[in-house]
Amino acid sequence: MAFAANVLARSFSTSVGRQAAIKHVTVIGGGLMGSGIAQVAAQSGHNVTMVDVSEEVLKKSQANIEKSLMRVAKKKFADKPEEGQTFTKEVLSRISVNSDPAQAAKSADLVVEAIVENIDIKQKLFKTLDENAPQHTIFASNTSSLPIKDIAKATQRLDRFGGLHFFNPVPVMKLVEVIRIPETSDDTFKSLVAFGQAVGKTTVECKDTPGFVVNRLLVPYMAEAIRMLERGDATAKDIDVAMKLGAGYPMGPFELSDYVGLDTMKFILDGWSENFPDQPLFKSSPLLDKMVENGKLGMKSGEGFYTYNKK
Numbered sequence: 001m002a003f004a005a006n007v008l009a010r011s012f013s014t015s016v017g018r019q020a021a022i023k024h025v026t027v028i029g030g031g032l033m034g035s036g037i038a039q040v041a042a043q044s045g046h047n048v049t050m051v052d053v054s055e056e057v058l059k060k061s062q063a064n065i066e067k068s069l070m071r072v073a074k075k076k077f078a079d080k081p082e083e084g085q086t087f088t089k090e091v092l093s094r095i096s097v098n099s100d101p102a103q104a105a106k107s108a109d110l111v112v113e114a115i116v117e118n119i120d121i122k123q124k125l126f127k128t129l130d131e132n133a134p135q136h137t138i139f140a141s142n143t144s145s146l147p148i149k150d151i152a153k154a155t156q157r158l159d160r161f162g163g164l165h166f167f168n169p170v171p172v173m174k175l176v177e178v179i180r181i182p183e184t185s186d187d188t189f190k191s192l193v194a195f196g197q198a199v200g201k202t203t204v205e206c207k208d209t210p211g212f213v214v215n216r217l218l219v220p221y222m223a224e225a226i227r228m229l230e231r232g233d234a235t236a237k238d239i240d241v242a243m244k245l246g247a248g249y250p251m252g253p254f255e256l257s258d259y260v261g262l263d264t265m266k267f268i269l270d271g272w273s274e275n276f277p278d279q280p281l282f283k284s285s286p287l288l289d290k291m292v293e294n295g296k297l298g299m300k301s302g303e304g305f306y307t308y309n310k311k
């Protein structure tokens with residue numbers, strides 16, 4: 001038995017031997033996804049720097065992380081509330097905030113980018129990160145829909161670049177898609193998979209194809225939902241009820257849109273309409289455009305397809 005355990009331990013250390021140990025994670029973008037990624041990384045013992053251009057966002061995100069940790073602690077330490085409080089404090093103490101990506105990159109073993117879904121802004125950020133991060137630092141993007149290769153080309157480290165696509169809400173959703181481009185080294189890929197597993201997620205390997213796995217199927221479904229609404233086939237409420245009760249989905253497409261953020265949805269749909277110019281399903285949506293123009297961004301702004309109490 002002891003022999004078998006030793007062999008297992010040795011073969012594990014051999015298989016991960018040349019991978020960089022990821023201890024310090026810098027998460028760029030402190031919004032919906034970045035704050036969730038920062039939380040699960042800190043929860044699993046990593047030191048985390050969370051970066052955003054907006055100090056206000058950073059403050060709000062720290063408060064949201066604390067609330068989310070309290071929900072986790074309530075379950076994890078149901079009978080021991082003091083231990084739950086200690087857990088929350090300890091996790092929070094591992095997260096520091098910064099508004100300067102260049103400075104925050106200097107101490108990172110892994111940078112996970114979760115900023116707005118815009119290729120020019122992402123490329124500009126990665127160029128700066130590449131100029132400032134140590135040689136060994138691995139870069140990953142959490143993009144929903146942009147090709148990883150287009151983001152990576154702003155850097156000189158294609159072998160240390162990949163995609164880590166988390167799902168919203170990050171503390172709850174159990175999947176991470178790990179995306180490799182042809183240049184991603186095996187060591188980098190293994191490090192990204194190991195990181196996904198270390199933060200408690202199941203990982204699946206994806207090629208750098210539009211939408212990877214989940215969004216390749218989810219985007220057409222969501223796009224068809226908005227076309228149904230635009231055609232007046234059914235109300236948003238009825239479509240949501242139908243998909244929840246008829247297909248067993250936890251949220252209907254319009255509840256999910258409000259949850260994801262309508263600005264992010266618009267970025268994704270507009271990107272797909274450029275990628276698939278002959279596909280009418282992905283043409284930009286006048287309804288979505290109007291809602292975003294009017295600041296109706298879903299839960300984060302207090303109004304989208306539904307209205308919410310602003311916290």
Ligand SMILES: CCCCCCCCCCCCCC(=O)CC(=O)SCCNC(=O)CCNC(=O)[C@H](O)C(C)(C)COP(=O)(O)OP(=O)(O)OC[C@H]1O[C@@H](n2cnc3c(N)ncnc32)[C@H](O)[C@@H]1OP(=O)(O)O
Binds near residue numbers: 068167218268
């Ligand atoms: C129509 C527009 C068309 C435009 C076209 C463009 C299309 C583009 C689409 C692509 C979008 C791409 C986004 C992306 O890249 C990928 C994604 O992330 S897709 C989103 C995936 N997520 C989902 O599908 C979420 C589905 N919803 C759910 O699973 C549940 O509703 C949810 C867990 C969110 C809430 O559950 P609910 O039961 O309703 O509420 P509770 O409050 O009771 O929570 C349940 C359970 O979970 C715990 N919990 C919830 N949130 C958190 C949190 N933030 N932190 C910690 N814990 C949390 C809560 O405590 C409960 O735990 P219990 O143990 O059950 O008490």
Ligand SMILES: NC(=O)C1=CN([C@@H]2O[C@H](COP(=O)(O)OP(=O)(O)OC[C@H]3O[C@@H](n4cnc5c(N)ncnc54)[C@H](O)[C@@H]3O)[C@@H](O)[C@H]2O)C=CC1
Binds near residue numbers: 101
């Ligand atoms: N919302 C969702 O459900 C999901 C989104 N994604 C992807 O994750 C990324 C982030 O999405 P969200 O968190 O929803 O967006 P968000 O809008 O909540 O947060 C984005 C944050 O990035 C910040 N930011 C913008 N430019 C920056 C820069 N140059 N440097 C530092 N911070 C900057 C903004 O201030 C904002 O706080 C996008 O690529 C999106 O496609 C992936 C999975 C799910």
